[in-house]
Amino acid sequence: MDEALLSLLEENALAKPETLAAQLQTTPEEIKRRIKQLEEDRVILAYKAIVDDERAKRTQVKAVIEVRVTPEREGGFDRLAHRIAQYSEVQSCFLMSGGFDLLVFIEGKTLQDVAGFVSERLSTLPGVLSTATHFNLKTYKQQGVLRQKAAAEERLAVSP
Amino acid sequence: MHLPISPPTVNSPNDYVAEHVRSIPRSGIRDFFEIVQSMSGVISLGIGEPDFVTPWHIREAAIYALERGRTGYTSNLGLLRLREAITDYVAEHYSVRYTAATEVLVTVGVSEALDLALRAVLNPGDEVLYHEPCYVSYSPSIALAHGRAVAIGTREEDEFKLRPAALRAALTPKSKVLLLNFPTNPTGGVMTAAELEEIAAICRERNLLVITDEIYSELSYHEAHTSIASLPGMRERTIFLHGFSKAFAMTGFRIGYACAPAVLIDAMMRIHQYGILCAPIVSQEAALEALLRGRDDMQQMREKYRLRRNFLVHKFREMGLPCFEPRGAFYLFPSIKSTGKNSHDFAFGLLKQEQVAVVPGTAFGASGEGHVRCSYATAMEQLEIAVQRIARFIGR
Numbered sequence: 001m002d003e004a005l006l007s008l009l010e011e012n013a014l015a016k017p018e019t020l021a022a023q024l025q026t027t028p029e030e031i032k033r034r035i036k037q038l039e040e041d042r043v044i045l046a047y048k049a050i051v052d053d054e055r056a057k058r059t060q061v062k063a064v065i066e067v068r069v070t071p072e073r074e075g076g077f078d079r080l081a082h083r084i085a086q087y088s089e090v091q092s093c094f095l096m097s098g099g100f101d102l103l104v105f106i107e108g109k110t111l112q113d114v115a116g117f118v119s120e121r122l123s124t125l126p127g128v129l130s131t132a133t134h135f136n137l138k139t140y141k142q143q144g145v146l147r148q149k150a151a152a153e154e155r156l157a158v159s160p
Numbered sequence: 161m162h163l164p165i166s167p168p169t170v171n172s173p174n175d176y177v178a179e180h181v182r183s184i185p186r187s188g189i190r191d192f193f194e195i196v197q198s199m200s201g202v203i204s205l206g207i208g209e210p211d212f213v214t215p216w217h218i219r220e221a222a223i224y225a226l227e228r229g230r231t232g233y234t235s236n237l238g239l240l241r242l243r244e245a246i247t248d249y250v251a252e253h254y255s256v257r258y259t260a261a262t263e264v265l266v267t268v269g270v271s272e273a274l275d276l277a278l279r280a281v282l283n284p285g286d287e288v289l290y291h292e293p294c295y296v297s298y299s300p301s302i303a304l305a306h307g308r309a310v311a312i313g314t315r316e317e318d319e320f321k322l323r324p325a326a327l328r329a330a331l332t333p334k335s336k337v338l339l340l341n342f343p344t345n346p347t348g349g350v351m352t353a354a355e356l357e358e359i360a361a362i363c364r365e366r367n368l369l370v371i372t373d374e375i376y377s378e379l380s381y382h383e384a385h386t387s388i389a390s391l392p393g394m395r396e397r398t399i400f401l402h403g404f405s406k407a408f409a410m411t412g413f414r415i416g417y418a419c420a421p422a423v424l425i426d427a428m429m430r431i432h433q434y435g436i437l438c439a440p441i442v443s444q445e446a447a448l449e450a451l452l453r454g455r456d457d458m459q460q461m462r463e464k465y466r467l468r469r470n471f472l473v474h475k476f477r478e479m480g481l482p483c484f485e486p487r488g489a490f491y492l493f494p495s496i497k498s499t500g501k502n503s504h505d506f507a508f509g510l511l512k513q514e515q516v517a518v519v520p521g522t523a524f525g526a527s528g529e530g531h532v533r534c535s536y537a538t539a540m541e542q543l544e545i546a547v548q549r550i551a552r553f554i555g556r
Contacts, residue, residue, distance in 0.1 A: 008467070012540070019544055022474035023467040158193040158206035158517055160296040160345075 001026075005034060006043070013047040050143050061108050062136035065118060066100040068129040077101060080127045089117050100132070111135075184300045188523035192507065196517045203546045205534040206517040208345065210409035210490070212464075214446075215457040218408065221449030225442045232441060236433040237425075238266025238417070239444045245451040246417055250402070254374075254387040256395055262422040265429055266439045266447075270375050270403040270416035271297060272432070274339075277371050277399045277418060278305035280427040281337060289330050290339035291322040293346055293493070293524035293531070295373070298339060308334070313527035316484050316495060320349030324358045331362075337369045340388060343376040346524045346533035347493045348486020353386040360391045370398045375416075376489040378407035378458055381466045385488070389419075396421055399428075406489075407458050408450040413443040465490045468536040468543060475547040476534075479554060492534045493521065499554050503529055514549035 004024055008015055017028040017035075024031070038044045053060050067084070071077050077095050081102055085093040092105040104122070108114040118133050140147055174182070189206075196202055213219075237243060243260040251257045258264055267273040274297070278288065284306040290298050292311040302309040312330050314320045322340070338359070342351045351359070363370055370388055377385040389398040403416030418428060432438075469486060476483040476494045483494035496506045503520035510516050521528030536543065 004467070015540070016544075019471060019540065022471040023540075025470050025474075155207055155209060155211070156193065157196040157202060157204045158189055158519060159208040160187065160189050160523075 002034060002038065002043075005031070006038070009035070009044070050145050052139075052147060054139070054147075059109070061111055061114050063106050063108075063114050063118075064134045064136070065104040065106060065122065066132040066134075067102040067104055067122065068100045068131075069102060070127050070129060071101075072127065080125065083125065084122065087117070087121065089113070180303060180306065184303055187296050189296060189519060192511075192517070192519065192523070195508075195511065199511070199515065202511070202515045202517050203538075203542050203549070204517040205536070205538055205543075205546055206519045207535050207537055208491075209411040209537060210406060210461065211537045211539060212409040212461055214409050214413070215450075215454060218410065218446050218449050218454060218457075222413075222442050222446040225445035230441050230445060234266075234438045234441050234444060236429055236438055237264065238439055239441070239448065242266060242444050242448045242451075243417075245448055246419070249451050250400070250419055253385075254377075254400070255390040256387060256400065256419070258400075258419040259422070263419055263425055265418045265425050265432060266444060267403075267416045267418060267432065268436055268439050269405065269414045270373055270401050271301075272436065273401045273403070273416045273418040273428075274298075274371065274373060275301050275305070276428040276431050277401065277420075277424075278302055278307060278337070279431050280424065281369055282307040285334060286336040287332060287334040288337040288339055289327065289335060289368075291320075291341070291344070292526070293320075293344075293521060293528035294341060295345050296523060298341075299525070302339075307337070310335070311525055311527070313525075314344075314347070314349065315527075316482075316493075316531075319484060319487070320344055320347035320493070321351050321355060322359060324362060327359060327362055331366060335366065335368060337371055338363055339371045339373070341373040341375075343380060343385075343486075343488025345376065345489050346491045346519070346521070346528070346531075347484065348489050348491055349484075350380060350383070350385070350487040352383055353391070356386055356388045357391055360388055360394050363397060364393050368397070370394065371401065372398060373401045375401070375403050375406050377402070379462055379465060379490060380488040381462075381469065382487050399424055404447050404450055407461075408447075408454050409457075409461060410443075410446065410450065413440075413446055415439055415443045415447040465536060468538075468540060471540070472534065472536050472543060472547070475551075479547075479551050481554070490535055490537045492536060493528075493531050494534065495531055497530045503532055507532055510550065510553050514553045516546050516549045516553075 008020055017031040020031045021028040069080050072079055081093060081095060084104060089106045089108055090104055091107055094103045096103050118131055123131055243264040246264050247258045247260045278301055282305045285308060287308045287310050288302045289310045289312055291314045299309040310330055312326050314322060372388050374387055389395055389400045399418055399420040401418050405411040472492050473483055473485050481494045483492060486492055503522045507518050507520040518532040518534050521531030
């Protein structure tokens with residue numbers, strides 16, 4: 001039940017409790033209770049709009065940074081990763097397998113903002129060995145949503 | 161000397177049209193469709209196809225087929241690799257094993273397969289029994305094959321199943337074919353293995369051929385689907401019809417297939433080879449991809465249909481419109497008798513007043529009176545608005 005509820009909310013976080021209840025064959029009160037529980041348990045972390053920056057005419061600069069770090073005795077990668085993740089510029093931060101350790105997604109208003117963040121704050125953190133920054137040039141799909149609308153509605157309005 | 165020849169009396173081009181074609185009524189859906197087309201802002205629950213776009217990897221397989229220059233004819237029966245994949249799929253899901261080389265025919269949708277099957281087996285005047293309400297093409301396809309269509313009404317109180325007693329009552333010495341469609345468009349009715357066995361017993365006893373259209377079989381929401389072809393003594397007297405349109409959201413690719421004993425497939429192929437030659441190769445390549453790697457997509461779509469079905473059933477019952485919970489397909493067939501309107505007036509009134517299109521139950525046969533068909537192959541957001549408008553229309 002929680003799994004089905006989560007999939008529906010991941011598709012549309014604004015779905016009404018009445019609608020969710022009808023789909024999952026339960027009551028709106030039960031849906032509200034479960035959502036509240038999922039929020040309290042921090043299974044659901046937040047609800048956000050997925051915005052197309054280009055259409056919103058935002059000149060946001062986005063970059064992905066590959067970071068190599070020295071793992072610490074006892075703390076491993078966690079302590080440094082937490083430290084990096086705290087910065088408000090950092091949108092996402094993952095520990096990766098392969099040629100580098102952390103993958104950091106950041107956003108800034110200008111190229112200088114991002115460059116400044118990397119050179120002055122990220123690279124200077126003790127434990128950070130190297131960084132490689134890749135700037136985002138164009139977005140085609142984000143968080144499972146295509147920028148381009150799916151094929152125009154050309155289905156016959158009534159068919160057998 | 162010139163003898164005066166009196167011109168033949170042709171009053172209008174209509175006189176050229178064959179009598180048995182003239183006798184076929186225009187589809188009730190057609191008239192309705194034209195009115196809907198002329199309006200704007202309509203939310204349509206009248207659509208008989210998935211609202212999902214064909215999964216990308218299947219579309220990509222079609223593109224790749226074009227890139228490789230796969231643009232020629234195929235065997236009349238269809239690509240062998242596709243027929244092999246079909247026999248494996250049918251064996252796995254329907255528990256009947258067919259031979260790819262001789263017992264499978266790939267067609268242009270199930271519609272063509274049904275037409276071929278009827279034309280291949282009917283002599284003029286042979287009777288074809290089928291349960292009603294049903295898909296709109298059954299009665300005309302039987303008439304075009306010079307057969308006689310014998311409808312057996314099914315009832316909501318029987319969950320729209322075909323009752324053995326009703327079948328027996330409709331039998332005559334001319335009965336030759338029983339045409340089944342479970343899960344049923346438009347009712348969402350299904351038959352369990354035990355219930356099918358009762359029907360199968362009658363077919364064996366009366367030597368009936370069964371044509372079973374199982375296009376919605378993947379979309380079964382409760383019990384696992386059983387094909388009548390898998391029951392004892394039925395494989396040799398059954399033409400199993402299936403396709404890709406509904407399960408894999410591939411309506412526009414137009415690929416269906418028939419599985420049956422070699423003699424019957426050969427008879428159907430003789431018509432197919434002169435009329436169609438073969439199903440389009442690009443679509444066949446896409447169909448192959450669907451069978452090989454499309455199972456997850458299909459399951460995801462089924463789950464979405466199931467949740468929408470729950471929503472619609474709940475809402476219709478809340479409005480006080482009794483509604484059988486469909487066991488399969490993606491249609492709801494609520495009763496609108498309590499509104500005091502007949503199907504036609506309800507559907508046209510709802511369209512005019514609230515811009516919601518549903519299909520009058522009578523489009524699926526006389527026994528559909530008192531019902532309308534609502535498709536839930538429509539996005540949730542649209543369904544939510546539609547039920548609000550329907551509630552307003554009936555004043556509840």
